[in-house]
Amino acid sequence: MSSSFTPVSSTLGGVLLGIAASALLLANGEICGISGIMGSAAFARRGDRVWRLVFLAGLLAGGAIVAWADRPALAVASEQSMGLAALSGVLVGVGTRMGEGCTSGHGLCGIARFSGRSIVATLVFMATGAATVFVLRHVIGVAAGVP
Amino acid sequence: MKRLVVAFACGLLFALGLAISGMTHPSKVLAFLDFAGAWDPSLAFVMGGGVLVNVLLFRVAFRRGAPLLASAFALPDRRAIDARLVGGAALFGVGWGIGGFCPGPAVVSLAGGAAPVIVFVVAMLAGMALHGRVGSHRSES
Numbered sequence: 001m002s003s004s005f006t007p008v009s010s011t012l013g014g015v016l017l018g019i020a021a022s023a024l025l026l027a028n029g030e031i032c033g034i035s036g037i038m039g040s041a042a043f044a045r046r047g048d049r050v051w052r053l054v055f056l057a058g059l060l061a062g063g064a065i066v067a068w069a070d071r072p073a074l075a076v077a078s079e080q081s082m083g084l085a086a087l088s089g090v091l092v093g094v095g096t097r098m099g100e101g102c103t104s105g106h107g108l109c110g111i112a113r114f115s116g117r118s119i120v121a122t123l124v125f126m127a128t129g130a131a132t133v134f135v136l137r138h139v140i141g142v143a144a145g146v147p
Numbered sequence: 148m149k150r151l152v153v154a155f156a157c158g159l160l161f162a163l164g165l166a167i168s169g170m171t172h173p174s175k176v177l178a179f180l181d182f183a184g185a186w187d188p189s190l191a192f193v194m195g196g197g198v199l200v201n202v203l204l205f206r207v208a209f210r211r212g213a214p215l216l217a218s219a220f221a222l223p224d225r226r227a228i229d230a231r232l233v234g235g236a237a238l239f240g241v242g243w244g245i246g247g248f249c250p251g252p253a254v255v256s257l258a259g260g261a262a263p264v265i266v267f268v269v270a271m272l273a274g275m276a277l278h279g280r281v282g283s284h285r286s287e288s
């Protein structure tokens with residue numbers, strides 16, 4: 001479970017995320033929150049679903065480019081149990097709708113707007129995420145996560 | 148049409164940013180959350196880089212008063228820090244800590260075709276639908 005420290009590529013990737021999120025706000029006036037975009041694209045009864053579906057198509061196209069150029073950059077191994085994948089997915093789905101945002105909407109965009117809600121949400125999900133990893137790895141001893 | 152081109156390009160760039168940053172590796176995400184283990188601080192650099200760029204460029208955007216291709220900014224107007232916000236963020240964090248996936252990297256990783264990733268995304272959509280059925284009526288306004 002070792003993970004190498006990558007300050008340069010991680011900063012570069014973060015800058016690209018910022019440019020993408022800022023471009024979406026500057027041009028279209030929309031917040032780049034992936035859980036909100038997914039939720040509204042799939043379940044909103046009204047509002048503009050089209051741009052959200054097109055954004056998600058871009059996200060998938062980007063994934064396809066990565067899969068072609070540098071496949072190991074994607075999570076491809078399948079050692080994680082299906083049960084844990086399903087459980088974590090349901091929790092992420094319910095939690096991001098209830099809390100109205102995830103790492104992108106609250107973390108990247110909300111904090112940059114100095115939104116009190118987003119700062120609190122980010123601190124909370126970081127804390128419960130770290131607590132969960134602590135319990136799974138150091139108390140129970142389960143190595144969770146898709147490698 | 149221009150707005151859709153922008154949306155597609157932003158989605159594509161966002162995916163590349165996630166992959167380059169290492170966010171599409173759940174093991175890397177979990178190593179960031181594992182303060183008691185072999186802690187990998189890389190994700191703080193992802194967050195730092197992204198937030199810094201956003202702080203600077205959001206200011207440029209808001210100073211214009213309106214977006215280039217739309218009549219107004221679509222921003223959340225809610226201010227209350229309530230139990231729904233904290234409870235939702237807490238549940239999301241637990242799910243994130245179990246799988247090492249948040250929504251963006253999971254969608255990007257679908258292109259890798261790994262079965263647990265597909266299961267995660269389907270389960271996430273089911274969770275979103277479940278929340279919509281149980282108690283999101285207030286947020287539809």
